[in-house]
Amino acid sequence: MDRLTGRQAFSFVLGSVLVSGFLLLAILGPWLTPYDVETMNYEHLKELPSAEFLLGTDRYGRDVLSRLILGTRTTMLIAVTSTALATVLGTTLGLASAFFGGRFDSVSMRLIDVLIAFPTLVFAMFVIGVLGSGIVNGIIVISLIFTPSIARVVRSAALGIVVLDYVDAARVRGERASYILFREVMPNLYPTVIVEASIRFGMAILVTSGLSFIGLGPPPPTPDWGTMASEGRSLMLSNPWPVFAPSLAIVLAVVAVNLVGDGARTLLVAKRSRVSGGSAG
């Protein structure tokens, strides 16, 4: 394990605090909102921030702050679930490929090569455009997109481990594959997996906001950061807050996640930083 410098430690801690904050908001959201997110206050349409509405109101007279808080829940739900799903699926696939090798490995790697060949955001839009928008579809699409790259990375890392002696020893002892994978191989992979997952988490937030922004996100009145930013655009001329508030939330969330990821990488990953992976030749 490498040590963190003072500055790096600070960033890591800051990032972790922010991320935890967002997750807490996501969980406790409904109890923290000053107003009901759907109530339209007809006398207070499109207002600038005031004592009554700390971040102002949107075009329907709904409190921006409350919607921001509940929007955390929507975004986090999609980002966390899809990242978790992709991590589980990708890790399993990558491990299996590395361990079993042979036909299975070739076939799945070919498939993964093809899936990776799709540019991320565009593919997400295409699939959502076909299937329709919504929270579930969003989770499905984003997990689909991230699984291949996680599988690839895990496989690369696992390849270096499955050839090690003690793994062979376990095999010879007759241990079951699942035992070997989870007790012998996995513990060495946690760092890689965690770093990958944190990268994907940040991307998941960006992808889901991007999709919502162009209208392919969870349907109204579900509060969602990307949708809020898009809806507020036509009033940007008179009141920029309905756009700026969710956008700043997105920026903060992604920065925080990246800070955590960077710190995790420094702390956990030993001696490898080549994107291509694999042991040095």
Next chain:
Amino acid sequence: MRFARNGVMTAFPIFVVRRLAASLLVLVAISMILMGIIQFMPGDAVDMLLRGLSPDTVSAETREALRRDLGLDLPVWYQYWNWISGVVQGDFGSSYTFNVPVAPIIFARLKTSLILALPAIAVMVTFGIGLGVVAALKENSPLDASIQLMSLTAIAMPAFLVGSLFLYVFAVQLNWIPAAFNAVDLSRLDTLETIAFFFTALIFPCLTIAAETVAHVLRQTRASMIEEMKSNYVRAALLRGVPRGQVILGHVLRNSLLPAITVIAINVGYVLGGVIVVEFVFSYPGIGNLMLSAIQTRDVPIMLGTMFVISAGYVLANFVADILYSALNPRVRLT
């Protein structure tokens, strides 16, 4: 040059051919996957044509006839075969909404996107590598820290925020840049005015795309350079008294560029994807916006065509990256 493959050396030309074949296979697989996904779409083009009319207005026979005209009654694999054999000849079928061949439209829009993409790629490569190298050389200095911070922010800033901000400030408020690309009549402008127009129209979309991609390339370049600088052979060379500049130029840079190439390839794909969001925000008539409109009108030939072309661009970029990578590093293994 020769390349190792499971212990067997392969000549460079053969390597290229193999990679090319693999890319083509990937493209075919992509087209099948896309066609497959389309099958999940609810409703079809004839429904779109007859929207707004009560279901009983148009007789079932007419609906069927219209469906037949569009070839929608044929089995999937047949439709796929028609499509892919057309594509090979440059025919992407006929748009459901415009009733004209799709290929010219897609390629015209692709050209427009490239006018935006190529400068963005140039900026990405120059600034990404440049700033990455500088940051690595001055690791942990205030300069490095600020560069890192800027890149973190750039990555985190969603393209739509940056783009909307630019649009709002420079087009809508200040009127320094055109708010809509199509609105200007290019035939009425002389050469100088045309150049000025393109410059003002492209600068902010370009910067919006560049911000994010520069950051990615920068981070990768910096990381691999720092890693290289720590490696044994660099330390040994420095200890032997080889001048720092020579070590860097000779070994470090070349080895650091390898991962950078991969990241650049990934980001080129991103740029080529029309950066749909940027095109959306700036109303830029590129291939990304075309796909978005096609999604909204369920114009399947255009959806398929644009998605395919964009994916092909990405595959091409990866192919070039692979070749470059192996050209620079003959010791690479083929996995």
Next chain:
Amino acid sequence: MTRYNPISRRRFVACAGLALATTGVGNLILPRGARAQAVSRGGTITLSVPGPVSELDPHKVVSHESFPATFHMYSALTRIGHDFNAEPELAESWSTDDGGQTWTFKLFKNAKFHSGRPVTAEDVKFSLERVLDEKTSPRGFSAIGPIEGVTAKDRHTVVIRLSTTYVDLPIDLGGIYPRIVDRETIDKIATAPNGTGPFKLVKWEPTGNTVLEANKDYHIMGEDGRPLPYVDTVRIVPIKEPTSEFAALQSGAIDVMLQLPFDLISTAQGDSRLLVDATASGYHSLSLHQNPSFTLPNDNSELLKDKRVRQALALAINRPAILNLAISGFGTVGNDQPIPPTHVYGHAGLAPRKRNIDKAKQLLAEAGVQPGTRMILHTTTGRPGLMEHGLAVREMAKAIGLDIAIDAIDISRYWTDIEYRAPMYMDNWGARQTINASIKPFYETGGGNNCAGYSDPALDVVLNRAESEPDFKARKDLYNVAMEMISESAVTIIPYFKGFYIATNKSIGGVSAHPMTYMWLDRAYRKA
């Protein structure tokens, strides 16, 4: 012989009602029919539309972004004026001998196709028959009146026989579809169009711009005695983003913005570079379908068949508030039927329902509806105002104990999967050119636009009689009765009539908002 003189039957459409409802003083409202001080010829006018022109064949157009192209390239027998009167376009005059069952149209003798060939009655016969064919015009064949046969009596006279008396035929013949095309070059209509309109096609880029140039041989003269149009070129530019479109208008890159979104109206009114014009056009309705194609579990949609439930909903909503929320107040309050009170057939005596929560709750109780009953309302963000409207209804229904969930559907599926099919959904309707087209297809049993699946035999009788009634006063009374019946049934809750706004650069004259949202530029000019 009864001669229908287009001028003597003036119809007056809202601007007064609208002016009362709109906020802000804003910029000059261009007076309707404003006479030009000095009409200067030449120049280009650039018009923006929200999407690309997708179809050049007027019999096949689907979306309204294509209208500026097809209307300018192809003339019809008549043109629908701002007051819903038929004005001469290719037909110089028309008459009926038998109260409106047989019509004779006399064409302008000097009307020509762009190729130079004169327009004859044979071309009109060909064109109308092409529209009447379901296969060549699936959207047009039922929209041009109950035509049985078209004959070319001589080179410049067309006789049209109807299956019933129908006094609004001249108006229907000025609509979207019945435009006159060239029978000799019909197979080239998609690639080398030969039209009859004031402009001809120079260039069409699918997904891009469309450029039209003036037809120098147009048969209708301008005020200076020379042929219309006044300008040389018209450019139709698609811009999807309303904020960008508006910025382009403000910067002068475009001259005319066809549909000003409600959010931008006050900004436009306050901008001294622009002129804003307005009229009333269309409405949003909450359709309560009596025979939906599908229902969802727990949507309690069978309750909608009970008139008390529908009326309760109609009483629960706060109409002025919905008007503000959905379209920023740019419209007039409505009374659950489709004809605005300022329409010549309007029913001034039918007042909008006032919000009455107690009465609504009472009706619900009578109908046996428990508080907390769940319903599902389908809507979309794809048309401005529909989502906001749905959300507002949901909010307001809470006060009477109904829990309405919103099902948001993407616009690309909305018209195919929801309209006419869902139990409870928002619908968006533009103005119709004739009184009959505005009511009959919407409410008669099996009507082509019957979005609520409504069937009332008594209403059918009234509508049928009104359709073919030749006397204006009798006709108006019949339609008023129909409106009362429709409003009372509350199958379509219509809380407001929409305003339609356009914005132009102040250097452009001769352009005004049309209640059918059409836009003609043959009388437009650049001010000197």
